[in-house]
Amino acid sequence: MITRIWHGKIKTVQERMYTQYITDTGIKDYLNTAGNMGVQILQKTEGDITHVYTVTQWKDMKSIEAFAGKDLEKAKYYEEDEKYLLDAEDYVTHYKSYSFSNTKINSYIRQFEQLYSGGSWQDESFEAKLQDLTEETAFMRPLPGIHCIAEIMWHSLYWRIVLIKRMEGNYGYRDETVDKYNFLSIETLKQKGWNNLWNEWKESQEQIIQYLKEKTDRYPEEKITGKDSLEYIVEGIIQHDIYHLGQIGLVKKIMSLK
Numbered sequence: 001m002i003t004r005i006w007h008g009k010i011k012t013v014q015e016r017m018y019t020q021y022i023t024d025t026g027i028k029d030y031l032n033t034a035g036n037m038g039v040q041i042l043q044k045t046e047g048d049i050t051h052v053y054t055v056t057q058w059k060d061m062k063s064i065e066a067f068a069g070k071d072l073e074k075a076k077y078y079e080e081d082e083k084y085l086l087d088a089e090d091y092v093t094h095y096k097s098y099s100f101s102n103t104k105i106n107s108y109i110r111q112f113e114q115l116y117s118g119g120s121w122q123d124e125s126f127e128a129k130l131q132d133l134t135e136e137t138a139f140m141r142p143l144p145g146i147h148c149i150a151e152i153m154w155h156s157l158y159w160r161i162v163l164i165k166r167m168e169g170n171y172g173y174r175d176e177t178v179d180k181y182n183f184l185s186i187e188t189l190k191q192k193g194w195n196n197l198w199n200e201w202k203e204s205q206e207q208i209i210q211y212l213k214e215k216t217d218r219y220p221e222e223k224i225t226g227k228d229s230l231e232y233i234v235e236g237i238i239q240h241d242i243y244h245l246g247q248i249g250l251v252k253k254i255m256s257l258k
Contacts, residue, residue, distance in 0.1 A: 001058065001059065001097050001098065001218075002058045002059075002061060002063075002094055003057055003095045004057075004058060004064055004068075004092055004093070005095070007051065007052070007053050007089055008052050008085050008086075008087060008089060009049055009050070009051055009087040010084045010085060010086060011050070011084075011086065012045050012047070012048050012050045013048075018052070021080070022041065023041075025078045025080075026054060027039055027054070029067060030054075030056050030067065035058055035064075035066065036057070036058055036063065036067070038056065038057040039057075041053070041054055042054075042055060057097065057099075061094075073091050074091060075088070098218065099217055099218055101216065102217055103217060104217040104231075105216065105217055108234050109209055109213065111238050112238065113209070115241050115245065116202075116205050124245055124249065126201070126241075126248075129245065129249060130153075130248070133149065134194075135195075137149070137255065139190055139194070140255060142251045143254065146251070146254075147183075147247075147251075148186060149251055150197060151184070151186065151189065152251070153201055153248075154184050154189055155182065156241055157200055157204055158177075158181050159240055160201070160208065160237060162174045163208065163233055163237050164211070167208075
Protein backbone atom coordinates (compact mmCIF):
# COMPACT_ATOMS: atom_id res chain seq x y z
CA MET A 1 0.00 0.00 0.00
CA ILE A 2 1.19 3.55 -0.79
CA THR A 3 0.48 6.56 1.43
CA ARG A 4 0.43 10.00 -0.23
CA ILE A 5 0.74 13.11 1.97
CA TRP A 6 0.03 16.69 0.94
CA HIS A 7 0.57 19.74 3.19
CA GLY A 8 -0.79 23.27 2.99
CA LYS A 9 -1.43 26.28 5.26
CA ILE A 10 -4.59 28.33 5.67
CA LYS A 11 -5.86 31.12 7.94
CA THR A 12 -7.32 29.63 11.11
CA VAL A 13 -10.52 31.69 10.72
CA GLN A 14 -11.17 29.88 7.43
CA GLU A 15 -10.68 26.39 8.83
CA ARG A 16 -14.35 25.38 8.74
CA MET A 17 -14.97 26.80 5.26
CA TYR A 18 -11.80 25.24 3.89
CA THR A 19 -12.61 21.83 5.35
CA GLN A 20 -15.96 21.86 3.56
CA TYR A 21 -14.33 23.12 0.37
CA ILE A 22 -11.63 20.43 0.30
CA THR A 23 -14.24 17.78 1.12
CA ASP A 24 -16.25 18.80 -1.96
CA THR A 25 -13.21 18.88 -4.25
CA GLY A 26 -10.06 16.90 -3.49
CA ILE A 27 -11.54 14.44 -1.01
CA LYS A 28 -14.42 13.67 -3.38
CA ASP A 29 -11.97 13.00 -6.22
CA TYR A 30 -9.75 10.84 -4.01
CA LEU A 31 -12.65 8.63 -3.01
CA ASN A 32 -13.96 8.33 -6.57
CA THR A 33 -10.60 7.14 -7.94
CA ALA A 34 -10.21 3.38 -8.36
CA GLY A 35 -7.51 2.07 -6.07
CA ASN A 36 -8.00 4.62 -3.30
CA MET A 37 -8.17 2.85 0.06
CA GLY A 38 -8.88 5.70 2.45
CA VAL A 39 -8.55 9.43 3.14
CA GLN A 40 -7.80 11.46 6.25
CA ILE A 41 -7.55 15.21 6.88
CA LEU A 42 -5.15 16.27 9.63
CA GLN A 43 -5.15 19.81 11.00
CA LYS A 44 -2.83 21.56 13.44
CA THR A 45 -3.54 25.12 14.55
CA GLU A 46 -0.69 27.48 15.46
CA GLY A 47 -2.27 30.79 16.31
CA ASP A 48 -3.60 32.50 13.17
CA ILE A 49 -2.27 29.70 10.92
CA THR A 50 -3.63 26.17 10.53
CA HIS A 51 -1.60 23.42 8.89
CA VAL A 52 -3.63 21.01 6.77
CA TYR A 53 -2.49 17.57 5.69
CA THR A 54 -4.35 15.16 3.44
CA VAL A 55 -3.22 11.59 4.00
CA THR A 56 -4.45 9.11 1.42
CA GLN A 57 -3.88 5.38 1.03
CA TRP A 58 -3.60 3.76 -2.38
CA LYS A 59 -3.38 0.27 -3.75
CA ASP A 60 -0.36 1.13 -5.91
CA MET A 61 1.35 3.97 -7.81
CA LYS A 62 -0.78 3.33 -10.89
CA SER A 63 -3.87 4.17 -8.84
CA ILE A 64 -2.28 7.45 -7.76
CA GLU A 65 -1.49 8.27 -11.39
CA ALA A 66 -5.20 7.99 -12.19
CA PHE A 67 -5.79 10.79 -9.70
CA ALA A 68 -2.70 12.99 -10.03
CA GLY A 69 -1.52 12.45 -13.60
CA LYS A 70 1.88 11.37 -14.92
CA ASP A 71 3.90 13.59 -12.57
CA LEU A 72 3.00 11.74 -9.39
CA GLU A 73 5.17 13.85 -7.11
CA LYS A 74 3.52 17.11 -8.14
CA ALA A 75 0.67 18.39 -5.95
CA LYS A 76 -2.75 18.67 -7.58
CA TYR A 77 -4.67 21.92 -7.09
CA TYR A 78 -8.15 23.22 -7.88
CA GLU A 79 -9.37 26.50 -9.31
CA GLU A 80 -10.43 28.11 -6.03
CA ASP A 81 -7.55 26.84 -3.86
CA GLU A 82 -5.88 30.25 -4.01
CA LYS A 83 -8.80 31.71 -2.03
CA TYR A 84 -7.69 29.68 0.99
CA LEU A 85 -4.11 28.50 0.73
CA LEU A 86 -1.33 30.69 2.12
CA ASP A 87 1.34 28.27 0.99
CA ALA A 88 0.71 26.03 -2.01
CA GLU A 89 3.51 23.50 -1.87
CA ASP A 90 4.57 22.15 -5.24
CA TYR A 91 5.14 18.56 -4.26
CA VAL A 92 3.70 15.76 -2.17
CA THR A 93 5.45 12.82 -0.52
CA HIS A 94 4.83 9.11 -0.99
CA TYR A 95 5.58 6.29 1.43
CA LYS A 96 5.34 2.54 1.24
CA SER A 97 3.05 1.73 4.16
CA TYR A 98 1.72 -1.25 6.07
CA SER A 99 -1.62 -1.42 7.84
CA PHE A 100 -2.10 -3.46 11.00
CA SER A 101 -5.73 -2.62 11.64
CA ASN A 102 -8.17 -5.47 12.27
CA THR A 103 -11.41 -3.49 11.92
CA LYS A 104 -12.45 -5.30 8.75
CA ILE A 105 -11.49 -8.71 10.15
CA ASN A 106 -13.52 -8.06 13.31
CA SER A 107 -16.50 -7.11 11.14
CA TYR A 108 -16.28 -10.45 9.33
CA ILE A 109 -16.03 -12.32 12.64
CA ARG A 110 -19.07 -10.45 13.97
CA GLN A 111 -21.12 -11.36 10.89
CA PHE A 112 -20.18 -15.04 11.11
CA GLU A 113 -21.08 -15.07 14.82
CA GLN A 114 -24.42 -13.39 14.13
CA LEU A 115 -25.19 -15.91 11.39
CA TYR A 116 -24.71 -18.68 13.93
CA SER A 117 -26.16 -17.32 17.17
CA GLY A 118 -28.12 -14.17 16.21
CA GLY A 119 -27.86 -10.45 16.90
CA SER A 120 -28.09 -9.09 13.37
CA TRP A 121 -30.80 -6.67 12.25
CA GLN A 122 -32.93 -9.43 10.69
CA ASP A 123 -32.92 -11.33 14.02
CA GLU A 124 -32.35 -14.70 12.34
CA SER A 125 -29.69 -17.34 12.95
CA PHE A 126 -28.85 -20.93 12.08
CA GLU A 127 -28.93 -21.89 15.76
CA ALA A 128 -32.47 -20.56 16.23
CA LYS A 129 -33.75 -21.99 12.95
CA LEU A 130 -32.38 -25.47 13.59
CA GLN A 131 -32.77 -25.92 17.36
CA ASP A 132 -36.08 -27.80 17.08
CA LEU A 133 -35.22 -29.76 13.95
CA THR A 134 -35.50 -33.55 14.16
CA GLU A 135 -33.67 -36.16 12.10
CA GLU A 136 -36.92 -36.85 10.26
CA THR A 137 -37.73 -33.25 9.32
CA ALA A 138 -34.10 -32.51 8.38
CA PHE A 139 -34.39 -34.97 5.48
CA MET A 140 -37.99 -34.23 4.52
CA ARG A 141 -38.57 -32.55 1.16
CA PRO A 142 -41.12 -29.73 1.52
CA LEU A 143 -42.27 -30.24 -2.09
CA PRO A 144 -41.16 -32.53 -4.94
CA GLY A 145 -37.91 -31.26 -6.45
CA ILE A 146 -37.21 -28.85 -3.57
CA HIS A 147 -34.12 -29.39 -1.41
CA CYS A 148 -34.57 -30.56 2.14
CA ILE A 149 -32.86 -28.74 5.01
CA ALA A 150 -30.08 -31.32 5.27
CA GLU A 151 -29.21 -30.79 1.58
CA ILE A 152 -29.16 -27.01 2.05
CA MET A 153 -26.95 -27.31 5.12
CA TRP A 154 -24.49 -29.57 3.32
CA HIS A 155 -24.36 -27.11 0.41
CA SER A 156 -23.59 -24.29 2.87
CA LEU A 157 -20.99 -26.45 4.60
CA TYR A 158 -19.30 -27.37 1.33
CA TRP A 159 -18.65 -23.73 0.43
CA ARG A 160 -17.40 -23.04 3.94
CA ILE A 161 -14.95 -25.91 3.42
CA VAL A 162 -13.88 -24.29 0.13
CA LEU A 163 -13.14 -21.11 2.09
CA ILE A 164 -11.20 -23.00 4.76
CA LYS A 165 -9.14 -24.84 2.13
CA ARG A 166 -8.27 -21.55 0.42
CA MET A 167 -7.30 -20.04 3.76
CA GLU A 168 -4.97 -22.99 4.23
CA GLY A 169 -3.43 -22.49 0.78
CA ASN A 170 -5.30 -25.19 -1.16
CA TYR A 171 -6.44 -23.10 -4.12
CA GLY A 172 -7.47 -26.03 -6.31
CA TYR A 173 -9.96 -27.67 -3.93
CA ARG A 174 -13.05 -26.02 -5.41
CA ASP A 175 -12.31 -26.93 -9.03
CA GLU A 176 -11.35 -30.47 -8.02
CA THR A 177 -14.49 -31.15 -5.96
CA VAL A 178 -17.37 -28.85 -6.92
CA ASP A 179 -19.02 -31.24 -9.40
CA LYS A 180 -18.94 -34.11 -6.90
CA TYR A 181 -19.64 -32.40 -3.58
CA ASN A 182 -21.57 -29.17 -4.23
CA PHE A 183 -24.78 -31.07 -3.51
CA LEU A 184 -25.04 -34.56 -2.05
CA SER A 185 -28.01 -36.90 -2.32
CA ILE A 186 -30.37 -37.38 0.60
CA GLU A 187 -29.28 -41.01 0.79
CA THR A 188 -25.62 -40.02 1.19
CA LEU A 189 -26.49 -37.41 3.80
CA LYS A 190 -28.65 -39.84 5.75
CA GLN A 191 -25.61 -42.09 6.11
CA LYS A 192 -23.76 -39.15 7.62
CA GLY A 193 -26.68 -38.33 9.90
CA TRP A 194 -28.22 -34.98 10.77
CA ASN A 195 -26.39 -34.51 14.06
CA ASN A 196 -23.01 -35.17 12.43
CA LEU A 197 -23.83 -32.77 9.60
CA TRP A 198 -24.86 -30.01 12.03
CA ASN A 199 -21.75 -30.60 14.15
CA GLU A 200 -19.51 -30.37 11.06
CA TRP A 201 -21.15 -27.06 10.16
CA LYS A 202 -20.47 -25.75 13.68
CA GLU A 203 -16.86 -26.94 13.43
CA SER A 204 -16.48 -24.96 10.19
CA GLN A 205 -17.73 -21.92 12.11
CA GLU A 206 -15.03 -22.36 14.74
CA GLN A 207 -12.30 -22.93 12.14
CA ILE A 208 -13.17 -19.83 10.11
CA ILE A 209 -13.38 -17.55 13.14
CA GLN A 210 -10.17 -18.89 14.68
CA TYR A 211 -8.33 -18.39 11.40
CA LEU A 212 -9.60 -14.83 10.99
CA LYS A 213 -8.66 -13.91 14.57
CA GLU A 214 -5.01 -14.45 13.68
CA LYS A 215 -5.10 -12.00 10.74
CA THR A 216 -5.03 -8.24 10.19
CA ASP A 217 -6.91 -6.18 7.60
CA ARG A 218 -4.04 -6.54 5.12
CA TYR A 219 -4.81 -10.23 4.71
CA PRO A 220 -8.28 -10.00 3.06
CA GLU A 221 -6.87 -7.69 0.38
CA GLU A 222 -4.36 -10.29 -0.81
CA LYS A 223 -5.28 -12.19 -3.94
CA ILE A 224 -5.17 -15.86 -3.16
CA THR A 225 -6.12 -17.30 -6.52
CA GLY A 226 -6.71 -15.72 -9.91
CA LYS A 227 -8.55 -12.43 -9.58
CA ASP A 228 -10.28 -13.27 -6.30
CA SER A 229 -9.10 -11.73 -3.04
CA LEU A 230 -9.89 -13.37 0.27
CA GLU A 231 -12.13 -10.37 0.95
CA TYR A 232 -14.21 -11.24 -2.12
CA ILE A 233 -14.52 -14.88 -1.04
CA VAL A 234 -15.27 -14.25 2.66
CA GLU A 235 -17.98 -11.72 1.81
CA GLY A 236 -19.37 -14.19 -0.73
CA ILE A 237 -19.64 -16.94 1.89
CA ILE A 238 -21.41 -14.61 4.33
CA GLN A 239 -23.92 -13.57 1.64
CA HIS A 240 -24.32 -17.20 0.57
CA ASP A 241 -25.15 -18.27 4.14
CA ILE A 242 -27.64 -15.42 4.60
CA TYR A 243 -29.44 -16.52 1.42
CA HIS A 244 -29.68 -20.15 2.52
CA LEU A 245 -30.70 -19.21 6.06
CA GLY A 246 -33.72 -17.53 4.52
CA GLN A 247 -34.30 -20.58 2.35
CA ILE A 248 -34.32 -22.83 5.44
CA GLY A 249 -36.94 -20.58 7.02
CA LEU A 250 -39.10 -20.91 3.89
CA VAL A 251 -38.74 -24.71 3.85
CA LYS A 252 -39.78 -24.89 7.52
CA LYS A 253 -42.77 -22.66 6.80
CA ILE A 254 -43.93 -24.87 3.93
CA MET A 255 -43.60 -28.03 6.04
CA SER A 256 -45.58 -26.46 8.90
CA LEU A 257 -48.49 -25.84 6.51
CA LYS A 258 -48.58 -29.36 5.14
